[in-house]
Amino acid sequence: MTQAKDEIKIGGLGASRKRVEDNRFIRGKGRYVDDIVLPGMLHMEILRSPVAHARITSIDTSKAWTIPGVRLVLTGEMMAARNLAWMPTLSYDTQAVLATDKVRFQGQEVACVIADDPYIAKDACEAIVVEYEPLPVIVNPTQALADGAPVIRDDKENQPDNVAFTWEVGDRQGTDDAFAKADLVSKLDLHYPRSHPSPLECCGSIADFDRSTSKLTVYMTTQAPHIIRAAVALVAELPEHMIRIISPDLGGGFGNKVPVYPGYVMSILASILLERPVKWIEDKSGNLISTGFGRDVYLHGELALRKDGKILAVRMHTDSDHGAFFADAQPSKFKIGLMHSTFACYDVPTAHLTARGVYTNKAPGGVAYRCSFRVTEAMYFQERMVQAAADDLGMDQAEFRRRNFVRDDDFPHRTPFGFLTDSGQYNKCLDVGLEAIGYADFLTEKAEAKKRGRLLGIGISTMTEPLGAGNSREYDILGIKMFDSAELRVHMTGKAILRTGAKSQGQGHETTWAQIVAHELGIPADDITVEEGDTDTAPFGMGTYASRSTPVAGAAVAMVSRKVRAKARKLAAHLLEVSEEDIEWELGRFYVRSAPAHGVTIQECAMAAYSNMPDGMEPGLENVSYYDPPNLTWPFGCYIATVEVDPQTGVWDVLRMVAVDDCGVRINPMIVEGQIMGGLTEAYAMASNQFITFDAQGNCVGSNYMDYMLPTAWETPGYELHEVVTPSPHHPIGAKGVGECATVGGPAAFVNAVLDAIRDTGVRNIDMPLLPDRVYEALTKRHDVSGAPPVRTDDDA
Numbered sequence: 001m002t003q004a005k006d007e008i009k010i011g012g013l014g015a016s017r018k019r020v021e022d023n024r025f026i027r028g029k030g031r032y033v034d035d036i037v038l039p040g041m042l043h044m045e046i047l048r049s050p051v052a053h054a055r056i057t058s059i060d061t062s063k064a065w066t067i068p069g070v071r072l073v074l075t076g077e078m079m080a081a082r083n084l085a086w087m088p089t090l091s092y093d094t095q096a097v098l099a100t101d102k103v104r105f106q107g108q109e110v111a112c113v114i115a116d117d118p119y120i121a122k123d124a125c126e127a128i129v130v131e132y133e134p135l136p137v138i139v140n141p142t143q144a145l146a147d148g149a150p151v152i153r154d155d156k157e158n159q160p161d162n163v164a165f166t167w168e169v170g171d172r173q174g175t176d177d178a179f180a181k182a183d184l185v186s187k188l189d190l191h192y193p194r195s196h197p198s199p200l201e202c203c204g205s206i207a208d209f210d211r212s213t214s215k216l217t218v219y220m221t222t223q224a225p226h227i228i229r230a231a232v233a234l235v236a237e238l239p240e241h242m243i244r245i246i247s248p249d250l251g252g253g254f255g256n257k258v259p260v261y262p263g264y265v266m267s268i269l270a271s272i273l274l275e276r277p278v279k280w281i282e283d284k285s286g287n288l289i290s291t292g293f294g295r296d297v298y299l300h301g302e303l304a305l306r307k308d309g310k311i312l313a314v315r316m317h318t319d320s321d322h323g324a325f326f327a328d329a330q331p332s333k334f335k336i337g338l339m340h341s342t343f344a345c346y347d348v349p350t351a352h353l354t355a356r357g358v359y360t361n362k363a364p365g366g367v368a369y370r371c372s373f374r375v376t377e378a379m380y381f382q383e384r385m386v387q388a389a390a391d392d393l394g395m396d397q398a399e400f401r402r403r404n405f406v407r408d409d410d411f412p413h414r415t416p417f418g419f420l421t422d423s424g425q426y427n428k429c430l431d432v433g434l435e436a437i438g439y440a441d442f443l444t445e446k447a448e449a450k451k452r453g454r455l456l457g458i459g460i461s462t463m464t465e466p467l468g469a470g471n472s473r474e475y476d477i478l479g480i481k482m483f484d485s486a487e488l489r490v491h492m493t494g495k496a497i498l499r500t501g502a503k504s505q506g507q508g509h510e511t512t513w514a515q516i517v518a519h520e521l522g523i524p525a526d527d528i529t530v531e532e533g534d535t536d537t538a539p540f541g542m543g544t545y546a547s548r549s550t551p552v553a554g555a556a557v558a559m560v561s562r563k564v565r566a567k568a569r570k571l572a573a574h575l576l577e578v579s580e581e582d583i584e585w586e587l588g589r590f591y592v593r594s595a596p597a598h599g600v601t602i603q604e605c606a607m608a609a610y611s612n613m614p615d616g617m618e619p620g621l622e623n624v625s626y627y628d629p630p631n632l633t634w635p636f637g638c639y640i641a642t643v644e645v646d647p648q649t650g651v652w653d654v655l656r657m658v659a660v661d662d663c664g665v666r667i668n669p670m671i672v673e674g675q676i677m678g679g680l681t682e683a684y685a686m687a688s689n690q691f692i693t694f695d696a697q698g699n700c701v702g703s704n705y706m707d708y709m710l711p712t713a714w715e716t717p718g719y720e721l722h723e724v725v726t727p728s729p730h731h732p733i734g735a736k737g738v739g740e741c742a743t744v745g746g747p748a749a750f751v752n753a754v755l756d757a758i759r760d761t762g763v764r765n766i767d768m769p770l771l772p773d774r775v776y777e778a779l780t781k782r783h784d785v786s787g788a789p790p791v792r793t794d795d796d797a
């Protein structure tokens, strides 16, 4: 039997093990929702609203019903009769499943058809006649908050206006006092535009209700299957044990697959009514127009500064555009996610944040798009404010950061908004980055280039972000506490199966979780099957988003392995005929302290658990662990970009991009690097090109991939990756989350670099995306370029 000595050889911690899931993915053998075909399956299509705000005066479905092959046509009225026209959102709001009274955004679900094939269903949707009485359309917070603005959510009681919520955190008085004493106040207004997660695979579901067993099985694209099961149990009033949610292979999630979409609900109802499996596969344009968006937040930020560069206080106000329903997934205590994790890496004595969310006639936004609950906005705002402050002080941007970083010996550190950061070596990270980019040399090169009319710039972004909600004391979604789980069963030959409450969408959990078990038990990773996403077999978990899997489910994997090891130790004592206290552990093997050659492998212990256990011991070798983390993990990132801006056109090119990530102990360095490269590419896309915008009528512009850029290998800059390792002091293997870091920290590096290149113009801000015409405008007109990019109408052509 194998005896593990070399951890890397068995695919343990730190091994860049090839991703086991890719074996099936690259052979086209993945099993996505759309690959699943059930006997007798019907197909559902959704009719979406062509207008953004209108009263529905009539819906005539009679013609649709006459089309051969049509089995069911659902309207809001029929949903209402079953009390299902509205559903709760993850933020204690309500959301229309099918519109009854009004449509509130372009692309909203108005009706759906279930038919023998998807084409019939689509044709039948087109045969439905809906009469709309147009209402004034609101597409941004200014319009939403204007006097006399039409109230979008007139379905709600006590909703006289378009304010979805107001929220504040921090010390208002202390902050005011600090500002009164400041030598300088640096101010900045920013917009983080609406962006779209754009996973390759859109959303979809197959609901299969079996009347004979009363069991409802739903295959669906969800990042959080257990939450969906709870929601279905509570909303549809079905018994929880009769609901089985299966999230098979997912073609990317990026937060897009966290919310509960009307399509899921309608396919479930249709299957119950028809007693046949009903499949709904969202198409790309439906996904691009109506699915959960990210960002769309406006900031007014102020820093109180001392002459020597010390930040005395932070003041922030955000206005966020949530679209027609407040549907964000976020811990219930926090209305604007973890926006207040901003400035966590800086030693800021006091701060105050006010936030206001508004309803507009846009698809519900605020989905976690690689944002760990709006941390993306928080850190973008922070790093843009930091650069502006350094400029206002006339101080070097690296030096300004150094003067304000939390010191290495100051952990755990209480942030001005009350978080407790766990660890970090911020100066070291920055130094590694500056060294890699050749900071001093670049500044010389830049000055030289300027003499010849070339515009070079360098942008830095440094941030620590909170990954891994809970702890359950502070973090919950709709009252369900945030923790996670793992269940490990070791078979008699020493092979094992591991199940967790997380759900990989491409991150590689099948590979990395096995590495944690290998590290804890010495069982080769190749001997461990990892399974996720089936609520009938996986232990309860809160799912995968906010880069919480490694901090929480990953910790549970380590903990359950340790429980199994504790039992294996008893078996070892029995086999070695010594007492437990006389036994030592090395990777994969127990041995007698006084006679190290005398030992048994973990595999031998496993066999004994089924064939030779001591009297009175329960057979088998398995356990389950529910892990409630004591704190979030706080990875750190330092991103440095250098760019050249063409003064003739405003086009800018990335010369170099250096990323230094500290995510504690890396389970699989290759996967971590992949996560960072993917994240940087999304950051680059948002900084340079990507935005979803709307015309005055609320038409979603950019709802196709001609307009909405997904960078290809051609546009994507090269990345130079470096690492610093500060293990999380409370995580069982010292790991921190990393999945979102580069998307969170990346954008500000690119934007800061372009602004640095054109610093002589006095321009302090260009809002993302930094399209060439916006950069050109800033360069030539010497003014800030703010807000969403203007929409070209036919009149401009």
Ligand code: PCD
Pocket (backbone or CB within 6 Å): 199, 223, 251, 252, 253, 254, 255, 256, 258, 367, 368, 369, 370, 371, 372, 373, 505, 506, 507, 508, 509, 512, 513, 544, 545, 546, 547, 548, 549, 550, 551, 663, 664, 665, 666, 667, 668, 669, 671, 672, 675, 678, 735, 736, 737, 738, 739, 740
């Ligand atoms: N230290 C460390 C950390 C980590 N890791 C790895 O890496 C990964 C990741 O992790 P994390 O950080 O923990 O995270 P998760 O939880 O798992 O995941 C999540 C994330 O993830 C990312 N990434 C990705 N990738 C892919 N491929 N796909 C996808 O979809 C995605 N998504 C995105 C997102 S957006 Mo949200 O949902 O917005 O909230 S959140 C998110 C995994 O595999 C793990 O294991 C390692 O190795 N080490």
Ligand SMILES: [Cu+]
Pocket (backbone or CB within 6 Å): 255, 367, 368, 369, 370, 371, 372, 373, 374, 545, 546, 547, 740
């Ligand atoms: Cu997120």
